[in-house]
Amino acid sequence: MSNLKIGALAKQTGTNAPTIRYYEEIGLLRSAGRQAGNQRVYSDADVKSLTLIRRCREFGFSIDQVRSLVALVQDPASSCLHARDLAQEHLVAVRAKLAELKALERSIAAFVASCDASCAGGPGPDCVILDDLSKGRTQTRNTSGGRCSKTNGCS
Amino acid sequence: MSNLKIGALAKQTGTNAPTIRYYEEIGLLRSAGRQAGNQRVYSDADVKSLTLIRRCREFGFSIDQVRSLVALVQDPASSCLHARDLAQEHLVAVRAKLAELKALERSIAAFVASCDASCAGGPGPDCVILDDLSKGRTQTRNTSGGRCSKTNGCS
DNA sequence: CTACATCCTCAAGTAACTTGAGGTTCAAGC
DNA sequence: GCTTGAACCTCAAGTTACTTGAGGATGTAG
Structure with missing residues (x-):
């Protein structure tokens, strides 16, 4: 202590x-x-x-969500199953975020690489960044497993 | 169009x-x-x-950071190298976030699994969630100031 | 031509902090 | 014992990035 x-x-x-x-x-x-x-x-x-x-x-996670998690963790009367379900929900959300974040990482990395390769020092507004980064987003707000295909810019 | x-x-x-x-x-x-x-x-x-x-x-990424990125992309006078550097910075931030997010995902997944295995229906406050989730943090400190609002996928 | 969804502007509200003013308290050095 | 500077306290106001609502104009399907 x-x-x-x-x-x-x-x-x-x-x-x-x-x-x-x-x-x-x-x-x-x-x-x-x-x-x-x-x-x-x-x-x-x-x-x-x-x-x-x-x-x-x-x-x-919003303050309210965190509050409920903290409450669950600290409340002696709460059921483990309830906590499990809440955690499960958070897990789904976290995984969706992970997928999108990975897509963003790949896009930016590809942009940096293409800059290194081709436009070194040159005049840059035609750099592919907009094309790279703004290709179609995975349809909905993606809580339920957005998928990546070669055509939607995720790859 | x-x-x-x-x-x-x-x-x-x-x-x-x-x-x-x-x-x-x-x-x-x-x-x-x-x-x-x-x-x-x-x-x-x-x-x-x-x-x-x-x-x-x-x-x-904050509005200001996005603004600078968008400006770079659209300004014909900007240098590609400059854009590259900015993107590189963003990449570093994104990768740090990825690492932390993966850690969070592992923790929550482990918690859910341990619930499934052991505490099915039981009284749950001793569930390992706090222990699991609050173990020493990796020293990367929030480079890009993410915040939560209802619209940003924070569900 | 009449509903009814969609659009407009402007103002106010909200979440989650951050910053600042003005004042105590603590730990170190003389 | 005294001072001085960092760390603490409370309370109020500011900030960011939106969201919500009122009150009214417009577009479109039947």
């Missing part, structure tokens, strides 16, 4: 201090205990909790 | 109409031409442009 102050917690979790206070205010992070001089004190459990929160936030 | 109206463009790019108008207002998308009745008309070039914008936005 390493008794951290807010700055240390911030450093360990890659969050900044006002954000931690904000999370406390909106009830995402439990209210921290206080030292004599009214300064917040944190434990290892808080490090874990905040790390989870940040991880999820960085990948686009 | 398929002469789309805003609703069609919205559908094709997975954006919604007010957002398109907003992008026009802030100068991210060129000012659309108008029909007789003052309604906006779009071309295939706009589909491309907006698709690029959305792709990048969905993965956490």
